[in-house]
Amino acid sequence: MAGRPEDPVRSPLGGLRLDELLDEMRERLTEIGSTRDKMQGLLDAVLAVGAGLELDSTLQRIVQAAVNLVDARYGALGVLGPRDNLSQFVYVGIDAETRSRMGHLPEGKGLLGLLIKDPRAIRLQNLAEHAASVGFPANHPPMHSFLGVPVRVRDEVFGNLYMTEKKGSGDFTPDDEVVLEALAAAAGVAIENARLFERSKMRERWLEATAEINSQLLGGASAEDALRLIAQRSVELAAASWSVILLADDSPERTLRPAAQAGDNAVVNELVSEGTVLGEVLASGAPALVEDLNEHLGDVAVEPGAGLVVPLRAGSAVTGVLLTAREKDGVPFGPDLLPLLASLADQAVVALEFAENQRARRLVDVLEDRDRIARDLHDHVIQRLFATGMSLQGALTWVTHPQVRQRVQKAVTQLDQTVLEIRTSIFDLQAADDYAGLRRRLVDIIAELSEGSALSPAVRMTGTIDNLVPDHIGEHAEAVVRETMSNAMRHAHATELTITVEAGDSLTITSVDNGVGMPPQVARSGLRNLEQRAAEFGGSLTVAGEPGGGTRVTWQIPLD
Structure with missing residues (x-):
């Protein structure tokens, strides 16, 4: 009787094969769970990034979400500047005390500069070993593993996300790179929305400022008050440290003198425009964005940083500039501010022209009043004095006393002198007030x-x-x-x-x-x-x- 064949499931070889299949299934389930967790984390991060509309807080949330997503100890978002540098550096993981002992924030050199020039993802085990690394400043916390990806807003590279020091002493994985790139794409959308929101808010503030300035001008405010208000609203609209309206004189050097100032410690004295960006704006009539105003200004109370210079146009002539500045190491001005400040500069010109028209009207009133006084002096006072003198002179034939005759003759002479002086006064009254005769x-x-x-x-x-x-x-x-x-x-x-x-x-x-x-x-x-x-x-x-x-x-x- 033939024996029954051996059950493969019960054989040791079959049991080993089943264990391998179970282990593989558990690993795949773990990977699926990990991927699900990462996807959930990415979704949470995207939701967190888009939770607000203010640009500064949006940038901070992007960095915090990226750090949490890839388990990094330190993270930062560097915003690109106009000259392949970093104009803003938002960081997470470094406390205030450590930051106070460090030097200046990164400016876009070394490894960070490589990402600026070639915006592609970089993942390193030890960033100090990379050829582009330039080391760390004094008192900087140690950093080894590194992951950097660009952040694009539409087709424009807005900045770069930098992650360092993977928690648990590990290295950043390809999965970390994938989810960080996905977060960077979502961050670009959030940044664009925040920019649009900031522009709408700025336009709303500009409309309010314009209405306020127009109300002052129509209400008969002086040019000094209107220009001071324009300077103050320029500071608020541009988030600047100070602003000054400078008027150029008629000298060959086109010396600029302040007409109104506003802001923190804004004390700008007379400035020479020749050889500076101020002179270039006066000559060309085109606005200018300046990264560092320090070399273009004289002695001011606060060392300036970035600046924005807008011309004051009166027809085809440029009569001055509206200069707005931020403090040293401040964020540079963006080009989107140019049309807003240019409109305020136009209102400054209107205020100056309005004041000149008011002054001309007052001068006309004064001259008309002087003409009236001159006519009254000529038609009434002089005629009466002349008649009195003629009467006294005619009476001399009946005066026989020598002393009385001498006194009457002296009175007639004094009346003639008085008439002459009044005629001179009439001429002075009819002369132009601004004529230095x-x-x-x-x-x-x-x-x-x-x-x-x-x-x-x-x-x-x-x-x-x-x-x-x-x-x-x-x-x-x-x-x-x-x-x-x-x-x-x-x-x-x-x-x-x-x-x-x-x-x-x-x-x-x-x-x-x-x-x-x-x-x-x-x-x-x-x-x-x-x-x-x-x-x-x-x-x-x-x-x-x-x-x-x-x-x-x-x-x-x-x-x-």
């Missing part, structure tokens, strides 16, 4: 030279000096007044001085002081100079002593 220049010279001295000058001017005296003769008249006043104060030691300027057929300047006279030992080069000036125009200079003491100097030239 000879009369005003002579008065300014006398006030300037006598300031702080014991001399008490009196000034008398008759005739239409500004109208009758040509400009080239006016320059000589200024020199005569300066010289005679200087002699009276330095040599004659006078305490009283009367300067009379008369313009008619000739220009006569007379200086009478109560000093000690002209000492003989004093050099007369100054008087000889005045004599030569008079002779040049066919005139004369006379110097004589006064009966009661003092000196009389008379300088006279004909007026054709």
Whole structure:
């Protein structure tokens, strides 16, 4: 009777095969569970990354989610700058005390720079052994394993994710690289959404600022208040440290002077635009983004960092700039700020033009009022004085007493002098307020030279000096007044001085002081100079002593 065949399942070989199958199944189930956990972790990380819309907090959440996803001890996100560098470095894993002992944050050199130039994933067992590694700064925590992947926003590389020190002393795996790249793709979408949200918020703030500035301008605010508000809103919109509105003068150097400032310790003095980015903006009329303003500015209270310069356009001319700056080592300005600040610069120009129109309107009102006063003086006051003088002069034929006759004659002479002075005042009232005529220049010279001295000058001017005296003769008249006043104060030691300027057929300047006279030992080069000036125009200079003491100097030239 043949025996039954042996059951393969019960044989030792069959049992061994079954154990291997069970072990393989358990490993695959473990891998499936691990993959499921990683996928769940990736999903959680993607949800965490997109949980908010503020850009700064979004970047921080991206780094934290990446660290948790690949079990890294340290993580960072480097935002690319305009010159193949890192403009922002968001990190996780380093406490404040350790950070305070470290030097500056990474700037995009070495291994990090390699990722900038060639944005592809890099996974290393020991980053110090890589050829591009440049080491660590002092007090930097030790780091060995490394995983870096680029973060793209659409087709643009926004920055790079850097993970170091895999927990458990292991190395980053290919699976870690895959899930980190997947997270980087989701991070790009979150960053784009955050950017759009930031732009919408910025535009909302810009609309509010524009409405506020327009309200101030329409409400009749002064140019100083409007420009100060524009500078303040520029600081807030651009998240800047300070902002200043600079106006250029008409000199060849185009010197810039501050019209309004706002921000922390914003003290900008007069700046020379030549050879700086400010001069380039003035010349080209195009805005400029600057990474470091320090070399373009003079002495300011706070050392500047990144800057944004926008021209103030008045038609085809550029009258100044709006300069906005951040502190040293701050984040550079983005190009999306240019149109917003350019609109504020346009409002600054409107404020300046509005102020100029207001000033012109006020000047018109003043001039109209002066014309009215001048007409009243001419039509009423002068006519009455003239009639009074004629009446007194006609009454002289009946006056027989010598002293009374002398007094009436003196009164008639004084009335004639008063009429002449009123006519001069009428001319002054009708002259433009911003016209620095000879009369005003002579008065300014006398006030300037006598300031702080014991001399008490009196000034008398008759005739239409500004109208009758040509400009080239006016320059000589200024020199005569300066010289005679200087002699009276330095040599004659006078305490009283009367300067009379008369313009008619000739220009006569007379200086009478109560000093000690002209000492003989004093050099007369100054008087000889005045004599030569008079002779040049066919005139004369006379110097004589006064009966009661003092000196009389008379300088006279004909007026054709």
